[in-house]
Amino acid sequence: MQKFISRLFTRLMKSWSWVLLIVLTIAIKWLSFYPDWVERNYSLGVYPVISKVQRFLFGWIPFSLGDVFYAFLILVILFKTFQFFRLLFRKKTNRAYFISGLQQLIFFFLFLYVVFNLLWGLNYNRSGIASQLKLEVKPYTVSDLDTLTSVLSERLNQYSDSVNPQKRKLLKKKKNLFGESFEAYKSAAVQFPFLKYEVLSVKPSIFSYAGNILGFQGYYNPFSGEGQVNTTIPAFLEPYVATHEMAHQLGYAKENEANFVAFLACRSYSSNEFRYSLYFNMYLYAIGELSVRDSLKAKQYQEKLSPQVISDIKTLRSFYKKYKNPVEPVIIWFYGHYLKANNQPAGKLTYDEVVSWMIAYYKKFGTGAL
Secondary structure (H helix, E strand, O other), rough: OOHHHHHHHHHHHHHHHHHHHHHHHHHHHHHHOOOOHHHHHHHHHHHHHHHHHHHHHHHHOOHHHHHHHHHHHHHHHHHHHHHHHHHHOOOOEEEEEEEHHHHHHHHHHHHHHHHHHHHHHHHHHHHHHHHOOOOOOOOOOOOHHHHHHHHHHHHHHHHHHOHHHHHHHHHOHHHHHHHHHHHHHHHHHOOOOOHOOOOEEEOOOOHHHHHHHOOOOEEEEEEOEEEEEEOOOOOHHHHHHHHHHHHOOOOOOOOOHHHHHHHHHHHHHHOOHHHHHHHHHHHHHHHHHHHOOHHHHHHHHHHOOHHHHHHHHHHHHHOOOOOOOOOHHHHHHHHHHHHHHHOOOHHHHHHHHHHHHHHHHHHHHHHOOO
């Protein structure tokens, strides 16, 4: 492996490769200042072709090829780190070694940055679905938030009465979950043609149990175009998580956008389980925001929840408590800074910003559209 990696870097790190990477890095950064151009030429032009090709090539594979790639990358990093400290301990390092290592490290990150952005990352800088729906997403009042929470709690209680335990068990089967998620987007595309989703490539994460410790429910792999879902989380969360990852596949990179697109997909689908999953997640975002601004009002909504919803909230709290550990906050901190570096200044709180989108949506289309 060591010889293979050395040969690979030797071939890649030609002078022309450096020039190309630097030029592309500058070009990507420059284009990020022009969201309309990115929207028109990349997000709605080049990217749909890239994503369909990725899903066509890898979607049929029963396991996540992207996870295998990540596992290999982790092993390489661990190997190189071990090699470095071994040489350092044996005092076999010199100035030339450090310079060479620094060059390889810089080249690696430049290469990763360019490939990441060309395959998907530029979508962080698009105009996005607010532009497509002509929504005015802006700061909201407590009254706006109260209206949203009221509608969401009503919908949540309504669909909780229709929850079918047997159907929930069926959705724990990955084929059923992902197949119905695909159908949800087919339904959504009738009203929103730009949400047309072709060639399914959503898979259970190989790292699902590790994900419980690290604090993730799903993620998108831009290098393989696969959407990964942590299928060990409570069943009532999975439909919303799956449609969220599929939103990333459609080029909605920001977490608030992906949350909102998942809302449109689940809302368009006739499945009670998918709609319950949607309203459960949306209610948690809304009630969380309301608790900060008017805790008394939030408590009143909590007291009106149906027994099924209360039971599911307890299940979710027990699940998080079971996997609570000192590593998770560190991972969340790094992830928050990753989001900030990719045009999401709120960091991890970007997920919660879907509340602004929901308020903008009902103000334009009425509360009946929620």
